[in-house]
Amino acid sequence: MKVGLIANPHKSGARKTLEGLAVALRAKGLTPIYEKATAGLAGVDGGIPGRELSKEADVVAVLGGDGTMLHAMATxxxxxxxxxxxxxxxxxxLTSCTDGEVDDFAEALCSGNFATSRRTLLAARVERDGGRSHDLLALNEAVLARGQTGRLVALRAIVDGELLNHYRADGLIVATPTGSTAYSLSAGGPLISPSAGVFVITPICPHTLSQRSLVVDDDVTIELAPxxxxxxxxxFTVDGRDCVEVESGDRVLVRKADQDLHLLRLEGRSFYAALRQKLNWRGG
Known part of the structure; x- marks a missing residue:
């Protein structure tokens, strides 16, 4: 088994954990292969671009945090x-284990004692007035928000060709179930189980309190426009990156992507366990 490695060089302890993981993998007969920048961090030769890594590796390990996972999606x-x-x-x-559990991780890969959680991705297209377009992929959310103005902006949301609402707000978020724990949650949106077949549309600081989050089926196309x-x-941004300016007359189309993310989970690790820990809920 080839295990692709991507690490966040700005995280404290990244090189030490990377070296420890490589040792643990080799001890189990697994072969680490490095993304180009990660090879530089580890001080080894032979790093390859991310898109090539995704083809050659059987499993990819991303060292960092949830933000690093989102960046790795683009890489x-x-x-x-x-x-x-x-x-x-x-x-x-979004993480499977901590930096102190790399031996357990390597053992799980060797024994096959792990599962995968299929996560919906968003396919977003910015369509310019005049026919040009820009395609983006997101795991957490797509956001159309105010630019340099310091005031609320006017947006509309259309679901499968039918007007949903005219908004006065700082912006609108379209989030996947995975993204329900991120920006949408901060804006007052609901928590959603990762396996639910839905999207959530959440206004950011709306002018009217009656403008609340709405959960919709994930087989719809959502149009956002100034x-x-x-x-x-x-x-317009996806997962906090790939910032694109959207002018009057442009529109953004958001739908379920044709592909999914296969998030690796070790035994005993679950979305609900992460909720209890991150939100300080009661439970073992």
Whole structure:
């Protein structure tokens, strides 16, 4: 088995954990292969680009945290292999284990004693007035928000061709179940089980309190668009990256992607256990 390695060089202890993981993998007869920048961090030769890594590896291990996992999604370019997160700190929502458990991780890979959780991805397209388009992929959320203006902006949301609402807000979030624990939650959205076949549309600081989050089926197409030219260009982002300006007359189309993310889970680790830990809920 080939295990692809991607590490966040800005995380404290990243190189030490990377070296320890490589030793643990080799001890179990597994072969580590390095993403190009990660090879530089480890001081080894032979690193390869992320998209090539996603094809060659049987499993990909991402060392960092939830943010590093989101960045790795873009680096890998839509990987269909199991992806495991190794958190350099406390257990996150997207990570499989901590940096102190690399031996357990290597043993799980060797024995096959793990499962995968299929996570829905968002396919977003920014369609320009004039026919140009820009395609993006997201795990957590797609966000259309105000740009440099300091005031609320006017947006509309359309679901499968039918008007949902006209909003006055700082912006709108379309989140996957995985992303329900991220920006959408901070904006007042609900927590959603990762296996639920839904999206959640959440306004950011709406002008009217009656404008609440809405959960919709994930087989719909959601259109977001600015409504007033005087609001200036808005900013569209996915997973906090790939910022694209959206002008009056442009529109953003968001739908379920054709591919999924296969998130690796070790035995005894679950979404609900992560909820209890991260949100300080009661439970063992």
């Amino acid at each position: 890998l370019g839509g990987c269909d292999k199991p992806i495991a997160g190794i958190n350099l700190g406390n257990l996150g929502f 409504e007033e030219p005087s609001d200036g260009p808005m900013l």
